[in-house]
Amino acid sequence: MSYDEVREADPAVADALEGELERQEDTLAMIASENHVSEAVLEAQSSELTNKYAEGYPGERYYAGCEYADDVEELAIERAEDLWGADHVNVQPHSGTQANMGVYLAMLEPGDKILSLDLTHGGHLSHGHPANFAGQLFEVEQYEVDPETGYIDYDALAAHAEEFEPDIIVSGYSAYPREVNFGRVQETADDVGAYHLADIAHITGLVAAGVHESPVGVADFVTGSTHKTIRSGRGGIIMCDQQYADDIDAAVFPGGQGGPLMHNIAGKAVGFGEALEPEFERYAKQVVDNAKALGERLQEHGFSLVSGGTDTHLVLVDLRDSHPDTSGTVAEEALEEVGIVLNKNTVPGETRSAFNPSGIRAGTPALTTRGFDEEACERVADIIARVIDSPDDEGVKSEAAEEVEILCAEFPLYDREGQLTDSE
Ligand SMILES: Cc1ncc(COP(=O)(O)O)c(C=O)c1O
Structure with missing residues (x-):
């Protein structure tokens, strides 16, 4: 070094x-959201891809000279699909917050309703805090953990959802030490006609390794940060079924971002490759x-x-x-x-x-x-x-x-x- x-x-x-x-x-x-990435991830992140504009997606860019950017992004996508078993992956969000923004922009209109966990109970700013765009653009109500047990009270969440009729329910947290029952939240979302966003920012690595239940294929949308437990390049990721792929991709670019941080995507590809190893x-x-x-x-x-x-x-x-x-x-x-x-x-x-x-x-x-x-x-x-x-x-x-x-x-x-x- x-x-x-x-x-x-x-x-x-x-x-x-x-x-x-x-x-x-x-x-x-x-700090639970931090990790140390490998030298290979660091090197990829500081590569010459930092110089490259690659607006668009592999094979459909707005700029010339994107052949290596395409290779790197395709590798990141393929490896993410393998790691999490996802149907469609977008690796361009600049961070976990931008990944959540991508889902909201794709599926919600301003004024629509978000039901999410209170920040002081373990939620995240991007789930609808008034200081964040999500709290400013949307109507937000929040659920809490059971004060006695500290666990998510899924029955109370279901009752709250019945009453509030949200357009999207957010699960996945910043400071929640227990396994999340994503299937149960999806049932509630289905019952009230809401989408379900499972934000696995913190536990991406635990989910990829199978030591935490996976929301992929269960929740409508799964987002995450890529530099926490998964230990790859810094940024975000969105996973969803093919039916939402075009909406999500359009919401990330051009909806909410400009040129992708291709050097970080290279870091994601390398880190995802490492995470595919049995180690x-x-x-x-x-x-x-x-x-x-x-x-x-x-x-x-x-x-x-x-x-x-x-x-x-x-x-x-x-x-x-x-x-x-x-x-x-x-x-x-x-x-x-x-x-x-x-x-x-x-x-x-x-x-x-x-x-x-x-x-x-x-x-x-x-x-x-x-x-x-x-x-x-x-x-x-x-x-x-x-x-x-x-x-x-x-x-x-x-x-x-x-x-x-x-x-x-x-x-x-x-x-x-x-x-x-x-x-x-
Ligand atoms: C649950 C959750 N979602 C989103 C984020 C935002 O991630 P980023 O810092 O990559 O924007 C965090 C950050 O810790 C988080 O804990």
Whole structure:
């Protein structure tokens, strides 16, 4: 890994890039939506395709010189079809948010109704938050998780849908640790004559590897981000049946975007290729095993987990029972000081605010890429517990920082050849 060319041309940017590389090597990335892509994905993403305009789709471009852009996009599409078993795939959305926008633009009119999970219960801005275009263009009502169990209450969702008569129901979440019953949501959508969008942004990799139920072929539309658990180039993806293919493609381009980010699509193709290898299944299973181990150990230390545990890559810790005077913000900042990078998060029934919420969210995709197993995740849980117990104790934090340093050295991000340690 070197930024020699950047350093020569622009030392200030080179400093920032090198700083970021070191930051990633020397800290534990536990933001549940993050991962470390392979060198091959990084290289593809920084390729000369960044220079190419390729408006349109393979074989039908508005510009000349697209033969290699076509090759790359076709490879990404074929591999996505194989990975998720999708009938039609669009790999052009610039991000998961743009993928959702593609579905809304294709299927809804302004003023139509969206029924989605409340942001503070684990939903996402692009599911209809007032600060997002989706909340501004459409009429939105939101469902919640069961306050007692922390699970989606599918009966309550069905009753809400009967009453609200939405045009689309959104499932798939940002901070929901349990397996989603996509089939049940589709039944509700069918009963009320709504479309169903399953947004698997976070769990694309778990679904591809078969460690989470797949909505593909079940939900009308499936969207995702491509840089989270699936560990490919940065961006988004939409999957649907052939009957919606033309509408979706037109909504992505020219409807909502201009020229596709062909370099990112190259990164998607490479990452999808890696995920088709048998090794990826082992990785995805380990991600979930690690999250379970992390969560169970935190519970042993007295922490409460929303829903009592996890079936996925993340745990959502509600600090109110165990640490009523410690907000998620205080926990996030103290943990960052020792090299554990995760995020504060609202919890169902939030009593503080979005900026200073009562929970933290911790994910295992990036740690697992570094080679962490259950035992290593238990060690991380021990450190997290000690720091949150004493967020102002400099002695505790300096010991914790040393332990993080040891873990980073034990599980280096890149090996001597500059390859991700887990990617051989
Ligand atoms: C459920 C869900 N949908 C969509 C997104 C948006 O993805 P992106 O950041 O790629 O726009 C996220 C991001 O974390 C998410 O959690």
